[in-house]
Amino acid sequence: MVIKCEDVWREISNYLDGEVHPELQLVIEEHFGECERCAAVLAGTRNVVQLYGDQRMMEVPAGFSRRLRQRLEGDMSRSRRTFLGWAVAAAASLFVAGGIEVARSSVFNRPSLRSEHARPSKRVPPDMIVIVAEDGKTFHVASCPFIHDKTRLRTITAHQAEQEGYAPCVRCMKKYLNATASSGPNPRKAELADENPIRGEGKPTEAQTPQEKFG
Amino acid sequence: MAASVGPLENPAQHDYEQRLIERIRDGEHEAFYELIRPYERRLYTAAFLILRNEADAEDCVQEALLKAFKNIWQFRAEAKFSTWLIQITLNDARMKRRKERAGLMEPIDKGKSDEDTYTPRDFADWREIPSEALERQEIREKLAEALDSLGEIYREVFVLRDMEQVSIEETATALGISTASVKTRLLRARLMLRDLLAPGLGGPWSGGIQFAKGAKPW
Numbered sequence: 001m002v003i004k005c006e007d008v009w010r011e012i013s014n015y016l017d018g019e020v021h022p023e024l025q026l027v028i029e030e031h032f033g034e035c036e037r038c039a040a041v042l043a044g045t046r047n048v049v050q051l052y053g054d055q056r057m058m059e060v061p062a063g064f065s066r067r068l069r070q071r072l073e074g075d076m077s078r079s080r081r082t083f084l085g086w087a088v089a090a091a092a093s094l095f096v097a098g099g100i101e102v103a104r105s106s107v108f109n110r111p112s113l114r115s116e117h118a119r120p121s122k123r124v125p126p127d128m129i130v131i132v133a134e135d136g137k138t139f140h141v142a143s144c145p146f147i148h149d150k151t152r153l154r155t156i157t158a159h160q161a162e163q164e165g166y167a168p169c170v171r172c173m174k175k176y177l178n179a180t181a182s183s184g185p186n187p188r189k190a191e192l193a194d195e196n197p198i199r200g201e202g203k204p205t206e207a208q209t210p211q212e213k214f215g
Numbered sequence: 216m217a218a219s220v221g222p223l224e225n226p227a228q229h230d231y232e233q234r235l236i237e238r239i240r241d242g243e244h245e246a247f248y249e250l251i252r253p254y255e256r257r258l259y260t261a262a263f264l265i266l267r268n269e270a271d272a273e274d275c276v277q278e279a280l281l282k283a284f285k286n287i288w289q290f291r292a293e294a295k296f297s298t299w300l301i302q303i304t305l306n307d308a309r310m311k312r313r314k315e316r317a318g319l320m321e322p323i324d325k326g327k328s329d330e331d332t333y334t335p336r337d338f339a340d341w342r343e344i345p346s347e348a349l350e351r352q353e354i355r356e357k358l359a360e361a362l363d364s365l366g367e368i369y370r371e372v373f374v375l376r377d378m379e380q381v382s383i384e385e386t387a388t389a390l391g392i393s394t395a396s397v398k399t400r401l402l403r404a405r406l407m408l409r410d411l412l413a414p415g416l417g418g419p420w421s422g423g424i425q426f427a428k429g430a431k432p433w
Contacts, residue, residue: 009406012405041335048405048409049377051348052373052378056346060256060259064255065252067273068255068280071277072248072284
């Protein structure tokens with residue numbers, strides 16, 4: 001098989017890299033033995049590859065690795081600090097968020113009310129003793145005539161009642177708050193001094209709970 | 216210079232690098248030095264051949280490796296780490312060069328098609344130049360000048376393949392070209408360099424440089 005010089009030049013790089021088919025390799029080698037020009041091209045190209053492939057051709061500047069490491073270390077520590085900063089900031093926000101959540105759950109944010117029409121109170125003293133019915137939606141002063149279910153009453157604080165979703169009774173609580181605002185009595189004392197106190201399992205009279213109106 | 220074997224040809228090395236990468240991702244940043252050490256020189260060479268300035272090349276490699284460190288979590292296990300590093304470094308070097316040389320003309324052969332057949336211009340017998348010649352600064356400078364005169368697309372392929380012994384496949388991946396293009400560009404780069412350095416064309420060897428046995432190498 002005869003090969004042209006142009007075809008040899010085209011394959012000379014692949015030949016050097018051992019990237020030509022074995023059959024073609026034999027043909028090319030045969031050509032090199034016969035063609036001085038192509039042999040010269042091969043020798044020169046091989047020499048180029050050998051010379052440029054020598055480590056001495058490209059020397060890394062002295063101290064290159066040391067300076068690289070210093071720069072990386074500096075940046076890594078900065079990113080570590082940044083990370084730490086972020087971590088601290090994140091922890092702080094979590095703490096704040098957690099605090100807010102606790103605060104919300106205890107003071108600022110009342111749970112959803114049992115009645116969508118009710119409004120939470122603003123002036124009811126949290127430690128005031130109030131009456132709630134298990135299935136009711138509002139909390140009352142002990143003497144309130146509008147307690148619907150009188151069989152399952154509980155005596156709790158206003159704060160606790162609010163936490164459970166009870167809203168203040170618009171009648172008794174309003175009346176009570178208006179009265180205490182003018183006279184300034186101790187809420188606890190007011191509750192205890194109520195003319196129709198409901199203490200513990202005490203129940204109001206039928207006359208005091210006009211079920212015909214609100215039942 | 217011994218040809219380096221890449222991780223894909225060496226699964227053990229690939230696995231070793233993956234373990235290092237996992238350690239880095241887990242916060243052991245010091246493992247990054249071990250990971251990049253084998254490639255420092257290769258990256259510097261690639262950056263230098265684009266930027267042609269020691270300080271710029273060093274700065275470029277530092278920035279590229281910082282970028283690699285910060286983005287190590289993006290590295291995919293199926294890829295080859297060295298190729299990824301080369302890609303980052305080449306991109307950074309090109310960007311830097313583009314900024315610095317905006318408006319300057321590129322070598323004229325940049326626009327030539329890879330498919331054009333390159334015909335050697337010199338057919339003088341070129342006896343082997345001993346590698347000892349590289350001890351001489353002026354020889355290295357002549358070789359660097361010749362390389363510098365190549366178009367970037369040829370220079371990049373030549374540097375990766377012949378100076379840093381990067382495989383054809385890895386070179387193709389790093390440069391975003393086909394393996395066929397790598398071979399074609401490499402052929403052209405080698406033949407052009409041969410012509411540039413050939414004695415018959417006034418190559419650097421004809422400047423009164425004495426070689427072993429008192430004879431010129433051609």
